[in-house]
Amino acid sequence: MDTLKKFIGYYKPYKNMFFMDMFCALTLSAIDLAFPMIVRYxxxxxxxxxxxxxxxxxVVLIGVALLAMYIIRYFCQYYITSWGHIMGAKMEADMRSDIFNHLQKLSFSYYDNNNTGKLMSRIITDLFDISELAHHGPEDLFISIIKILGSFIILMNINVKITSALFFLTMVMLYFSYFYNKKMKFIFMKNRQKIANVNAQIQDSLSGIRVVKSFSNEEVENSKFKKGNMEFLETKEAGYFIMGKFFSGNGFFQGILYLTVILLGGIFISMGEAKVSDLVIYILYINIFLNPIDKLVNFTEQFQKGITGFDRFLEIINTVPDIMDKPNAVELKEIKGEIEFNDVSFSYDDKSTILNNVNIKVNAGRNVALVGPSGGGKTTFCSLIPRFYEIDSGSIKIDGKDIRDIKLKSLRKVIGIVQQDVYMFSGTIKENIAYGKPGASDKEIIEAAKKANAHEFILNLEDGYDTFVGERGVKLSGGQKQRISIARAFLKNPPILILDEATSALDNESEKYIQKSLEELSKNRTTIVIAHRLSTIKNADEILVLTEDGIRESGTHEQLMHKKGIYASLYSLQFEQVS
Known part of the structure; x- marks a missing residue:
């Protein structure tokens, strides 16, 4: 019932369209019910x-009346078919908007545990079936009830005994439908899960198509896809076997209804308890009566598909974001950029601790580098500052304010992040740079590109700033994508900057360009640098060595080299590898 209430809630903005749709359905049903009565008269x-x-x-009068009725029926059918579907499409659009907006609110941890392809299946496939249910469900149910009840009332006035027999058979048909509906609901849910797996496999394989081809692993991907595809086919086959029994059983009962009318009608005519004209009317009404039964049968299938999809839709909508604004959260104003970690501990999904009682203070405007072995928690450390994940204990403060007391949007506006793995949105270079400041002018975009040393290479492209970058920026080199990412950060102009191994995947020539851009970007900002190449952080104000045991060393490059500890060992190892 709770699911149905939430589903019905989506009709509220379109209640006028809904009631008009129901009125047209009522009028259409009344006209169909009236025809056999006119024939009987x-x-x-x-x-x-x-x-x-x-x-x-x-005949002329009745002909004119019937013509008027069928003209009205034409307009009613037109409204139901066109505006009724439009109402369903509008509700689908509202649901898709709600689920997309809600997905934007969920934290990184949700996406760590859920496959993108499966989420896309819920947004697209599930919502289409919900849209069909939203339109056809109430209308089909309403028309069916009106026609069945109307037919029974009229037929009871003609012959109680024949009508009672038909009523009994109808009850048997309804029980039969209910029994198989329960089976279909289960199989439809399995179908949803299996097609979501197929979508996830396709999305994963196509996203990594270059890796697939580079390893000549097309057969591996085909094998993985075939497994998921066959599992989906098996559930579809099981579903169709149940549907086969369902539809053929209902077809059998419909035949029994005709048989009952002919046998009982013949007996009662021979006994003088019924007229031949009554038998004709019964056959006409059974045609009217069977159509809503077919609609009810279709409705049950549609309802199961739609409500199953809506259940899956609600699974996401009912997922409470684990990172939200407090009711009294404040906006950040006049930021200096001081960052402080006080006894901060963090673990993913209550598993092994990544950070344990970390205490760090980064003064405003300072350039601090994080180094250490892989798995030491450097990227996690930086992800906690914009609250991409929620800490287990302790506190993180910016300018003395606990980040949990700051509005998320306000917090993330003052933090710029340049990562090693740059994501390019499908679109032009201009649109990708402007992502750092939606609504920025062309002059601002060009100025940001110049500061990022990207302006020159952009102008050398065929369409300049209007060059289409391709999916994930496939038409650009790693160095070019990185400079566009830095241009985004220049355009955002944040007081706090996080550089997450921004040059580790680049060749030496590209690194020189990028390093120069990053140095320019870091000026007069609080900057935290995660560095793989230690040669790039020699001039940092402070270097922190982060391991699984927390901050093990801190100081300048010279101080840490003099200590001959972890940092000195890492630096010497890299220097030997370069040599």
Whole structure:
């Protein structure tokens, strides 16, 4: 019931369209129910009790009335088919907007545990079935109930015994439908899960197509896809076997309804308890009666698909973001950029601790480098400052304010991040740079590109700033993508800057360009640098050596080399490798 309430809530903005749709459905049903009654009147009264002139007169009047009724029916059917579907599409768009907006609120930890391809399946495939249910569900159910009840009331007035027999058979059909509906709901849920797995496999394989081809592993990917595809096929086959029994069983019961009318009608006519015209009317009404039963059968399938999709939709919508603004959270203003870690501990999913009781103070405007062995928590350390993850204990402060007391949007606006793995959105170079400041002018974008040493290479491209970068920036080199990323950061102009191994994947020539750009970007900002190449951080104001046991060493390059500890060992090892 809670699921249905939430589903019904999406009708609220379109209640006028919904009620109009229901009114048209009611009118359409009433016209269909009226036709056999008109035929009965013609058979019993007009054709048998009237003169030829009167018959012609009545035929003309009834013909005009029927024409008017079917013109009204035309407009009602048009509204149901067009605006009814539009209402469903609008509700689908609202749901898609809600789920996308909610996904934007979820933290990194949610995406660490959920596959992007499966999420896309919920946004696209599931919502399409929900849209169909939103439109056809109430309408089909309403029309079916009106026609079935209307038919029974009319038929009860004609012959109680025949109608009672039909009512009993209908109850058996409804029980049959309920029994197989329960089976179909289970199989439809499995279908959703399996197609989501297939979508995830496709997304994963196509995203890594260059790696696939470089290792000649097309057969490996085909094998993985075939496994998921066959599992989906098996659940579809199981579903279709159940549907086969469901539809064929209902078809059998429909035949029994006709058989019952013919047998009982014949018996009662022979006994003088029914008229031949009544038998004709019964057959006409059974046609009207069977159509809503077909609609109910289709509705049950549609309902199971739609409500299963809506359940999966609610799974995401009901996921409470683990990182949210406090009710009294404040905006950051006039930032200096001081960062302080007080007894900070953190672990992923309550597993092994990554950071344990870390205490660090970075004064405003200082350039601090983080070094240490892989797995020591350097990237995690930096991810905690913008609250991409929530700490287990302790506190992180910016200018003396606990980041949990600051509005997330305000916090992240003052922090710029340049990562090793640069993400380029599908679009132009200009659009990718402007991501750092939506609505920036062309002059601001060009100025940011110049500061990032990107302006020259951009102008040498065929379409300059309007060059399409391709999916994930595939048309650009690593160094070019990195400079565009730095241009984004220049455009954002944040007082706090995090550089996460921004040059470790580049060749020496590209690194020179990037290093120069990063030095320019770091001026007059609090900067935290995660460095793989230790030669790039020799001039840092302070170097922190972070290991699994916390901060083991701190000082300038000269001080740490003099200590001959972990940093000196790492530096010497790199120097020997370079030599």
């Amino acid at each position: 013609m058979l019993n009264d007009v054709y048998t009790n009237k003169t030829s002139d009167q018959i012609i007169k009545f």
